[in-house]
Amino acid sequence: MNSASGCSRLEAEVARIIGGIGTSHIPAIGLAMAKNQYRDPYWKPFFDAYQPVRAWLGETRPTVAVVVYNDHGLNFFLDKMPTFAVGAATEYCNADEGWGLPTQRPFPGNAAMSWHLIEQLAAADFDLTTCQEMFVDHGFVVPMQLLWPDAPSWPVRTIPIHVNTVQHPLPSPARCLKFGEVLGRAIESWPANERVVVLGTGGLSHQLDGRRAGFINKPFDLYCLEKIVHEPELLARYSIRDLIEFAGTQGPELIQWLIMRGALGADVRKLESNYHVPISNTGSGLLLLEKAA
Amino acid sequence: MPQTRKTPTFQPLANSREIWGTTIFDGCAARRGYALNKMCFSFNEAANREAFRQDEDAYCRKYGLDLEQREAVRSRNVLAMIAAGGNIYYLAKLAGIFGLNVQDVGAQQTGVSVDEFRERLLAAGG
Numbered sequence: 001m002n003s004a005s006g007c008s009r010l011e012a013e014v015a016r017i018i019g020g021i022g023t024s025h026i027p028a029i030g031l032a033m034a035k036n037q038y039r040d041p042y043w044k045p046f047f048d049a050y051q052p053v054r055a056w057l058g059e060t061r062p063t064v065a066v067v068v069y070n071d072h073g074l075n076f077f078l079d080k081m082p083t084f085a086v087g088a089a090t091e092y093c094n095a096d097e098g099w100g101l102p103t104q105r106p107f108p109g110n111a112a113m114s115w116h117l118i119e120q121l122a123a124a125d126f127d128l129t130t131c132q133e134m135f136v137d138h139g140f141v142v143p144m145q146l147l148w149p150d151a152p153s154w155p156v157r158t159i160p161i162h163v164n165t166v167q168h169p170l171p172s173p174a175r176c177l178k179f180g181e182v183l184g185r186a187i188e189s190w191p192a193n194e195r196v197v198v199l200g201t202g203g204l205s206h207q208l209d210g211r212r213a214g215f216i217n218k219p220f221d222l223y224c225l226e227k228i229v230h231e232p233e234l235l236a237r238y239s240i241r242d243l244i245e246f247a248g249t250q251g252p253e254l255i256q257w258l259i260m261r262g263a264l265g266a267d268v269r270k271l272e273s274n275y276h277v278p279i280s281n282t283g284s285g286l287l288l289l290e291k292a293a
Numbered sequence: 294m295p296q297t298r299k300t301p302t303f304q305p306l307a308n309s310r311e312i313w314g315t316t317i318f319d320g321c322a323a324r325r326g327y328a329l330n331k332m333c334f335s336f337n338e339a340a341n342r343e344a345f346r347q348d349e350d351a352y353c354r355k356y357g358l359d360l361e362q363r364e365a366v367r368s369r370n371v372l373a374m375i376a377a378g379g380n381i382y383y384l385a386k387l388a389g390i391f392g393l394n395v396q397d398v399g400a401q402q403t404g405v406s407v408d409e410f411r412e413r414l415l416a417a418g419g
Binding site for chain 1: 301302303305306307308309312313314315316317318319320323327330331333334336337338339342371372375380381382383384385386388389390394395396398399402403410413414415417418
């Protein structure tokens with residue numbers, strides 16, 4: 001059948017979100033991978049939980065990964081700290097963070113798609129910092145290594161989105177869920193035939209600093225892992241201070257998961273969920289959500 | 294009577310009390326700790342880590358650390374660094390020079406041995 005208008009062709013050429021992944025990003029994971037400790041009794045259950053997620057990625061073959069993370073003092077210092085920063089480069093380099101994590105090969109970007117997302121987010125009143133050069137730290141790199149450990153070259157082009165979780169005040173969970181909703185619509189209005197996976201990285205409960213260091217809250221982490229699937233608005237009610245009390249000073253990294261969740265829209269299916277504690281000082285969550293077609 | 298399953302719920306707290314043992318890195322801390330954190334940020338470069346190792350106090354002075362901050366660095370006291378405005382993400386780079394990982398730092402701040410600190414973390418999974 002002949003399509004006179006060509007509409008069907010155009011409709012096909014729109015990016016589609018296939019799913020979202022929530023994952024820890026702590027440096028200890030990167031160090032364990034560098035030392036090839038996949039079978040070490042401490043690490044094996046943690047790494048094994050990623051097998052079905054990797055299998056899903058192998059089947060669905062995303063072409064773009066939007067990676068929501070927080071920089072921990074590699075690209076941004078306290079002289080200038082953006083609340084939301086979007087990478088708009090053709091390539092992102094990793095670099096020395098100071099404490100021995102091996103530097104990884106560069107990650108390919110998708111600058112044209114980045115600018116589309118930036119335009120759409122700004123049109124919805126999100127004020128962004130745009131980055132045509134941007135180092136990506138372990139918050140971005142460790143999840144990429146975890147998800148594609150054996151790839152001879154990175155099989156996806158990437159769009160890094162940094163969220164400030166270093167210098168308070170931080171953006172609220174409600175704001176981040178909303179950001180994710182707009183981000184999702186922006187991705188799915190990009191006129192190119194891309195299959196997109198959104199990564200929300202960081203968390204879950206952990207506290208590195210102060211006399212309360214080592215604080216982990218397993219019941220709260222499990223509550224978040226459950227509720228984020230179909231009732232993320234329950235988690236969006238918290239203040240940042242609430243998240244610190246419930247999940248430690250680094251617990252607010254949950255806001256990156258909320259951006260991922262917001263991007264997927266209302267209808268999702270949970271394919272995998274795993275919680276492992278402790279990994280280093282952290283309650284480590286893993287979640288794979290498929291966007292309903 | 295129908296049985297009710299008890300699942301924990303976590304209602305928003307809506308309070309502003311201080312959280313025990315916890316410093317929120319706000320504008321006040323950021324101003325207090327700027328010099329210290331800026332020095333730590335420089336440790337992303339190997340040459341700067343080496344320069345610090347060569348002469349710690351000279352390196353601290355170059356970055357304008359005050360007496361309290363210099364003393365905190367000299368004594369490797371992480372709680373004192375935080376009290377002087379240090380942010381843990383930047384302090385981690387300094388701790389790396391001292392050969393301390395986040396569990397060593399956790400043990401030091403909580404006043405227990407590293408083994409005891411690890412035991413506490415393992416207990417969180419129980």
